[in-house]
Amino acid sequence: MKKQGRGIATIMFGFGYGEGFPDHAIASAEIEEGGKILIRTAAADVGQGVLTIITQIAAEVLKVKPEAIRIIPGDTHLTKNSGSSSATRQTFFTGNAVKEASEGLLSNIYHYASIEFRSNHVELGIKDGYIFRNDNPKNKLSYWELAERVKERGDSLKAEASFFPRTDIPDPKTGQGKKVYVAYTFVTQVIEVEVDTDTGIVEVLNVYTAADIGKAINPKNVEGQIEGGTVQGIGMALMEEQVIKEGITLNPDLTSYLIPTSMDTPHFATLLVENEDSEGPFGAKGIGEPATIATTPAIANAIYDAIGVRIYHLPITPEKILKALKEENKRGNKEGF
Amino acid sequence: MSKLTIGFIINGQKKTIETTTSTRLLDLIRDDLHLTGTKEGCGKGECGACTVIMNGELVASCLILATQSDGAVITTIEGIGDNECLDPVQEAFIETGAVQCGFCTPGMILAAKKMLEENPHPDEEEIKRGISGNLCRCTGYQKIIDAIKLAANRLSSKNGGRSEKDD
Amino acid sequence: MTERYVGRNVYKVDAQDKVMGKAKYPDDIYFDNMLYLKIKRATHPHAHLRRIDISKAVKLPGVVKIITADDIPQVKNFGLIIKDQPVLVGIGQKMRYMGDALAIVIAETKEIASKAVRLIEVEVEELEVISDPLRAMEKDAPLIHKDGNILATHYLEKGDIKKGFAEANVIVENEYRTTFLDQVPLQVEAGVGIYDEESGFIKLWVASQWLHDTQADVAQSLGFPKEKIRIIQPVIGGAFGKKEDISVHIHLALAAIATKRPVKLTYTREESMIAQSKRHPFIIRVKTGATKEGYLTAWQAEVIGDTGAYASSGPAVVHKGMYHCTGPYNVDNVKGVAYTVYTNNTYAGAMRGFGTTQMAFAYESQMDILAHKLGIDPAQFRLQNAYNIGSSTPNGQILTHSVGVKETIKKAAEIAGWKGGLR
Numbered sequence: 001m002k003k004q005g006r007g008i009a010t011i012m013f014g015f016g017y018g019e020g021f022p023d024h025a026i027a028s029a030e031i032e033e034g035g036k037i038l039i040r041t042a043a044a045d046v047g048q049g050v051l052t053i054i055t056q057i058a059a060e061v062l063k064v065k066p067e068a069i070r071i072i073p074g075d076t077h078l079t080k081n082s083g084s085s086s087a088t089r090q091t092f093f094t095g096n097a098v099k100e101a102s103e104g105l106l107s108n109i110y111h112y113a114s115i116e117f118r119s120n121h122v123e124l125g126i127k128d129g130y131i132f133r134n135d136n137p138k139n140k141l142s143y144w145e146l147a148e149r150v151k152e153r154g155d156s157l158k159a160e161a162s163f164f165p166r167t168d169i170p171d172p173k174t175g176q177g178k179k180v181y182v183a184y185t186f187v188t189q190v191i192e193v194e195v196d197t198d199t200g201i202v203e204v205l206n207v208y209t210a211a212d213i214g215k216a217i218n219p220k221n222v223e224g225q226i227e228g229g230t231v232q233g234i235g236m237a238l239m240e241e242q243v244i245k246e247g248i249t250l251n252p253d254l255t256s257y258l259i260p261t262s263m264d265t266p267h268f269a270t271l272l273v274e275n276e277d278s279e280g281p282f283g284a285k286g287i288g289e290p291a292t293i294a295t296t297p298a299i300a301n302a303i304y305d306a307i308g309v310r311i312y313h314l315p316i317t318p319e320k321i322l323k324a325l326k327e328e329n330k331r332g333n334k335e336g337f
Numbered sequence: 338m339s340k341l342t343i344g345f346i347i348n349g350q351k352k353t354i355e356t357t358t359s360t361r362l363l364d365l366i367r368d369d370l371h372l373t374g375t376k377e378g379c380g381k382g383e384c385g386a387c388t389v390i391m392n393g394e395l396v397a398s399c400l401i402l403a404t405q406s407d408g409a410v411i412t413t414i415e416g417i418g419d420n421e422c423l424d425p426v427q428e429a430f431i432e433t434g435a436v437q438c439g440f441c442t443p444g445m446i447l448a449a450k451k452m453l454e455e456n457p458h459p460d461e462e463e464i465k466r467g468i469s470g471n472l473c474r475c476t477g478y479q480k481i482i483d484a485i486k487l488a489a490n491r492l493s494s495k496n497g498g499r500s501e502k503d504d
Numbered sequence: 505m506t507e508r509y510v511g512r513n514v515y516k517v518d519a520q521d522k523v524m525g526k527a528k529y530p531d532d533i534y535f536d537n538m539l540y541l542k543i544k545r546a547t548h549p550h551a552h553l554r555r556i557d558i559s560k561a562v563k564l565p566g567v568v569k570i571i572t573a574d575d576i577p578q579v580k581n582f583g584l585i586i587k588d589q590p591v592l593v594g595i596g597q598k599m600r601y602m603g604d605a606l607a608i609v610i611a612e613t614k615e616i617a618s619k620a621v622r623l624i625e626v627e628v629e630e631l632e633v634i635s636d637p638l639r640a641m642e643k644d645a646p647l648i649h650k651d652g653n654i655l656a657t658h659y660l661e662k663g664d665i666k667k668g669f670a671e672a673n674v675i676v677e678n679e680y681r682t683t684f685l686d687q688v689p690l691q692v693e694a695g696v697g698i699y700d701e702e703s704g705f706i707k708l709w710v711a712s713q714w715l716h717d718t719q720a721d722v723a724q725s726l727g728f729p730k731e732k733i734r735i736i737q738p739v740i741g742g743a744f745g746k747k748e749d750i751s752v753h754i755h756l757a758l759a760a761i762a763t764k765r766p767v768k769l770t771y772t773r774e775e776s777m778i779a780q781s782k783r784h785p786f787i788i789r790v791k792t793g794a795t796k797e798g799y800l801t802a803w804q805a806e807v808i809g810d811t812g813a814y815a816s817s818g819p820a821v822v823h824k825g826m827y828h829c830t831g832p833y834n835v836d837n838v839k840g841v842a843y844t845v846y847t848n849n850t851y852a853g854a855m856r857g858f859g860t861t862q863m864a865f866a867y868e869s870q871m872d873i874l875a876h877k878l879g880i881d882p883a884q885f886r887l888q889n890a891y892n893i894g895s896s897t898p899n900g901q902i903l904t905h906s907v908g909v910k911e912t913i914k915k916a917a918e919i920a921g922w923k924g925g926l927r
Contacts, residue, residue, distance in 0.1 A: 008922070009868040010886045010913055012832035013860055014824075014897070042715045045518065046689075046743035047438025047475045052517045056509040066514050074737030076719045084714035086748055086854055175660035175827060175840070176900035184897075186832055186909035188886075190920035210915035212908030220434040220513040224480055228437065231477030232744070232856060235685075242684040242782060247549025247602060247633045247848040252777040254383035254472065259688050262465040262478040271915045278906040282510050285906065289857045296861070297868030301882070304872065313681040314865065359615065373532035374525015376741070378690045379773040386690055414525030427523040431515050439522030440690035440741030446523060474688050474742050 001197045004205070005306025009298035010188040013290040014181025015088035020169030023089065026080035027097035029058060029105040030158030031147040036070040037062060039101070043094040044074055044085040048288055049221045053091050054098045056217055057281055061102035062109075064129045064143075080160075088185065088286030091217060095281035096163035104159025109143060112150045112157065116141060165279070183278050185290040186212040189230070191266075191298040195306045197325060200318030202303060204234050204266040207295070211270070214278035214285035223270050225291045230268070233295020235260045241315050343407035347372070348416030356403040363387045363398040365406070366413060374414035374443045378472065385471030388444035389413050395451050395470075414443035417450065425495070426450050429488035430481070437475030445471045449485045457493050459485070518739070527739040531694040533709050535766035538696070539568055541752075541759050542617035543769070544607040544624045545779065546599035549635075549813075549848040550648070551628035553593050556606060561623035566616035569762050570624070571608040573597070576758060582725040582750050584717075584853065586815040588649060591725060591754050599628070600648055601813035601848050603779030610759050610767065637787070637810040637845040648813065648846040655815055658823035660805075660840035662900055668802025668837025672793025675802075676873050680790070680866040684810075685783035686776075687855050691741020693780060694770035697756030701764055706733050706757045711740040713747045722753050733757070745854030749781050749816055781816050781853030784809040786825060786862040792870045798880045800889050803898075805829040805866070807842040809852070809859065816853030818844045825859025830898050831867040832909045833889040838898045883917045 017023040025043065032038040039058055045051040051071050059066045072078055082094045110121045113131040117124065117139075125134045132140035141149075147157040168177040192206040209226050216222040239258045243250040251257045276283030296314065304310045309324040344353045347370065356365055366372050366389065375398060378386035382397040389398045390412040418424035426449050429435070436442050445468060452459060452467035459467060464485045465478070473481060521527040558570045573594030581587040593599045593606050607624055611617035634640045640653040647653060669675060695710030706728065712718040715735055723730040740747065752769040759767040771779065786809050793802040807826045811818030826842035855861070875885035890909045896902050916922075 006920070006922075007872070008882050008886065008913075008916070009864065010832060010871075010890065010909060011860075011864045011868070012828060012891070012897075012909065013857070014828065014901075019820075042737070044711075044713050044715065044737060044740060044743070044747075046711075046713060046740045046747065047440075049437070049516055052514060055517050056512070056514050060507055060510045063508075066509055066517070069517075071517070074715050076715055076733070076735045077731075079715070081716040084717065084748065085743065086713050086745060087858065170827075170899055173659055174662070174900075175658065175823075175898070176662060178901065180827065180897070180899040180901045183906055184832070184903065186891075186907070186912050188909075188912035188916035190883075190916050190922055192920075206920070208916050208920035210912040210919070212906070212912050214906055214908075215511065217510050218514060219511070220480075221516075224434050224437060224476055227477035227479045228475045229477070229856065232474070233861075236682075236783075236861070240683075240685050242686050242777060242850070244635065244684055244849045246635050249602065249778050249850065252774040253381055254379045254688070254773060255381060257686060257688075257777065259472060259474065260477075261469045261472060262482065263469050265465065265478040265482065268477075268479055269919050271919055273908045273911045273915060275906065275908055275911075277908075282507070283906075289860070292856045293861045293864045294868070297865050297872075300865065300869055301872040310869065310873070312678060312869070314683055364614075367532075368534075371534060372525075373528065376529070376691070377531070377770075378692070381773070384690065418524060420524075423520070423523065430523045431519040434513070434516065436516055436519040436522045438690065438740060438742040439518070439527055440529065442522050443525040472690065474690055474744070 002194050003197060003306040004192060004194050005302045006190060006192045007298045007301025007305055008190050009294040009301060011290060011293040012184045012186050013088060013293060014184050015286045016182040017087050018167040018181035020167055023083055024162055024164035025082040025093040025097040026162040027094060027101045028158060028160040029101040031143050035144055037064060037068055039069060039071045039098060040079045041082045041094055041098060042074045042079040043082040043090050046085050048225060050090040050094060053095055053217045057095055057099050058102045061099060062106055063126050068129060088288040088290065091284050092280040092286050093163050095284060097161050099281040100161030101159050104161055108157055108159055109146060113141060113146055116149055183285055185285045185287060187290045187294050189294040189298045191302050193299060193302040193306060195303055197307060200321035202238055204299060207266045207268050209270045210273055211287060212273040213287050214280055215274050215276045215283035216272050217282065217284050219272060222272060222287050225287045226270050227268055229291025230295045231260045231265060233292045234264055236314060237296040237299040238315055343404055345406050345409045345411055347411040348413060358404055360403040361399055362401040362403050362406050365403040366398060372413050372415050376440055376443060385444045386441055388447050388471065390447055390451060395448055414446060417446065425491050426488040429484040433480050433484040433487055435476060435480040435484035441471055441473040445481060453489055453492060458489060529691050529741050530709055530711050530738045531770045533696045533738060538766040538768055539610050539612060539763055540614045540617050541755060541767055541769040542609045542621045543605045543755060544609060544621045546602050546604040546606065547626050548599060548628050548630055549602050550631040550633045551599055553595055553597055553599060554629050555627040557625040558607060561620040564616060564620045564623060566612040567620045569610045571758055571762055578727050580725050582721050582754060583814060584749060584816050585819055589814045601850055603850055608755050608759055610763055633848045635847055635849055637808050637847055640845050640847050648848060653846045654843055655811060655846055656819040656844040658826060658842045660826055660838060660898055662898060663837035665802055665804055665837045665839040669793045671801040673796040674874060674877050675791060675793045676870055677791040680788040680869065682786045682862040682865060684785050685855060687744035687746035689742030689744055689746055692771045692773055692776040693751035695752040695756050696766060696768045697760040698766050699760035699764060704732055706760060708735045708753055708756055709738050710735060710753050711738055711747050713743050718753060721750055722757060725754050726757055744856045746781055748854045751780055778850060782850050783855035784811060784821055784852040784859065788866040790866050790870055792874060794874050794878065798878050798885050798888060800833055800835045802837040803830045803835045805840040809844050810847050810849060811844050812847055812849040812851035814851040816851050818852060821854065821859040825863040827899055828860040828863050829867060832891045834891060834895050883913055883922055887913045
């Protein structure tokens, strides 16, 4: 018999390395020849899209099209430390560093343009990579023309910035600390499943997500993280296990270690809570890891809602469900503890 | 491991190449022709990253010996679209956010193209089935499914076929 | 203020290269005259290496060189937090899991390198294999590393746990278990290395989640100045935590130095799963108390994390899990202990959520069980316990801003059409 159920899970994730670790990111922005603005960062884009996020931030601050931004590929000898693409930290850390570096560059653009235009900063306007006096917008200088002039003065148009928030080492005896993580991301998922009580097979039908991410720099990216994280969570909840017996992995391939396929993709509805109230760039917080965390417990709770049995050992395989149902029938009561 | 010479057409180009009886088609494509858009994800035909189209069929190039491609017509991702004019499937992948790390993307796009050739108006279930041989660990597949829907709609309106579906 | 690009769905800047198959991942990099590496790995999960015979393997035509620990006495251990991982296991030393490297085979082709690996003969003296962290914690268990099998112990204490449970009308106590998971990024570990004899530079093209940290670890292991190790980031085919640790890097560097030729090493999927980091399996024993009105009073958690043969991120992962033991709920009285334990399993490191993913399975199951026991709608139960501005986390961190957790509960319930007593 097929039974449907619904479960909820709410999670938090303290992001960044935190715990007093000297976690930071360095970035720079410079006007380069050929009509581009060069951003230097070592932030690794593992697919999550940090390079796109950085591009958007730099374009926003510097008032140019995203196409004008060029990011140098990560290279220990051409970029400085941006910290790890882990701990859900790149949008927050490198995003902030790039924002500050871009703001630094913008300030320099104002500074040198005010010399060129013999004007004060407030009388200057900026649009699409040009700077001009508001009273005569036709007489304008592109950033790149300005860079040439600055070069003639023996200087260059660039800025470097870092983001280095302080956190505290928790007390070793109690784990207590004033600021252990830079901030927390919160996610709630409601998940609907269908359990076949004859086969024990669980199908995840619908996933409703609300995520407090402060501000989505790129909403589609955030959705992509949530969908991808959720499907990894489905894997963790229902099928994935590297079986290691006496030190030997019994299933070291994708034939016997199953991960979700497109057939396992549920229907998604996602809502972003954007209060723009974090210390991240434009109020943003990270989403990479929080995207996967609520899924497994929400599924476990939905399975309980559907069939009245609870599985305490992951993954919740059909065999475990059938066994638990059998025991449940014997005992004839709910919530077995 | 004896050597022999084989010939085939790949991405419209005729090639004659010396290979061995133990070389996989995947190795020939990557190591000899340096068409590195075709990826190796598992080496066992499970993940679909090495998907190419051979004689009109989707194949896992890690499971095929190079010698089996003698006389074949092969399309890899490099044979789809170009910088000036991307294939509608490629465009849709960019627009819907179907690309994250991108490692599954070439195989996924070839699988999608083949599916749309056979079934220009797939519904969601048919799309899911059509790409079920291609694993993606980043996206959760939803944006890939969206991309294929978008491409299907565009292709059918371009081909004067059915008008856009409202899903 | 209206933003033009922030908050907009700007297309991914690297998507066009990726849809055209032009993006260059580590294994897509080729050089003329390039050699291929394969690694001879441990033959037993816990054993002393007594003899390694490469004589047959070296004679195979096309084999250029085989490096064993004897050839590199100057090379030091590596590791993300603790330098406990050997680059190559030497005679008299221990292999601690099936992924430990015994020899680097360098050959003209991948096939020859694989064949040569199979010709290497190894003799070992087997030790007890410890696959269960509970066995590892027993007093009479053989030591995997000399300082004991419990690598790290972390504590958490807030309020008065006894008082908290005394105030509770309902107490729920359970044990949860999670398993080893592989991150399964579609791109397995791979890289290319070059050594420039004249400048003494090593150049590596290897995917890394943290370029400069990887550079530092490679440099200290090889005894090179940091600036002589240049790592260039290719396009990365997924990571999820698996590309934080050293994989091919040091072996590539050693082979490049030894041969003065470009070298490439690409793992098989099987090798990636056996040799490279996993999600930690957790045993979580948790006891939670609440009043009959449905307010949490006490939360106690004990965590045992199996970090496998080497530390990797383990000490950080397991306690980060514990630091999240209550979830986003107000609990005045919290107590926890977290053990990070060595075994002879594949080492565990970072994976999406870093210990808190395992912990959420426990705390959100507890919340659900309590809600049902108390007869309160599970969403409402969460809502009435969830953080506000001014709430204190298990670490005692007072949240001063950006606490949208209640809104996420309300919104998720709303879009799901959740029926129940949402206030």
